[in-house]
Amino acid sequence: MKNKKGFTVVELLVTLLIIGIVTSITISFAFGSRHRWDLRGTSREITSYIQKMRLLAIKENKNIRMTFSRKSLECKAFDGNEWVDLEYPIHYKIEGKVEILNPPDFAFNSQSMLINPNTFQPAGQVQFQLQSPGNVGKKDVITITIYSFGGLKVEQNF
Numbered sequence: 001m002k003n004k005k006g007f008t009v010v011e012l013l014v015t016l017l018i019i020g021i022v023t024s025i026t027i028s029f030a031f032g033s034r035h036r037w038d039l040r041g042t043s044r045e046i047t048s049y050i051q052k053m054r055l056l057a058i059k060e061n062k063n064i065r066m067t068f069s070r071k072s073l074e075c076k077a078f079d080g081n082e083w084v085d086l087e088y089p090i091h092y093k094i095e096g097k098v099e100i101l102n103p104p105d106f107a108f109n110s111q112s113m114l115i116n117p118n119t120f121q122p123a124g125q126v127q128f129q130l131q132s133p134g135n136v137g138k139k140d141v142i143t144i145t146i147y148s149f150g151g152l153k154v155e156q157n158f
Helices: 009-032 034-060
Strands: 064-068 072-078 083-093 099-101 105-108 125-133 139-147 152-157
Touching: 034 064, 034 072, 034 083, 034 105, 034 125, 034 139, 034 152
Parallel strands: none
Antiparallel strands: 064 072, 064 105, 072 083, 099 125, 125 139, 139 152
16 A cells, blocks of 8 residues: 655645635735725824814914815914914825815814804814725715814714
8 A cells, every 4th residue: 555645736726726715805805995994094184183283272372273175184373363384384185095075174262162264253063074985886984073162073984
């Protein structure tokens, strides 16, 4: 009787085929979720800036304005006459395919209250959405709501 050691060519090919299938499925899921990672990361960055500007308004005893466009965020301070750049200017650019729908323009006063930057009157709440392309033509959206007295709500719609 012969003592067989090792694997046959068929066994090796079947093993390689299974490894290939599992790898392709894993890679497709990873790349399919990339836009969601970008969307969540951008929402974290923006909410972090919102909280920082609210605290800066209290610390500096100034009105701090946040102006958004579809792909960027800019912060300014009110010097009594006009809106000027902060001592350390903040100009945040959104990378990737994420964009802001209905970009807001709002400010915080020195009491941390949400105000209209043109009239300096209290604003009720501000809501805007971040969007990235989803799978199979569906858009993934995160809604950010800022309440007048400090609340911040982030909702995912995936």
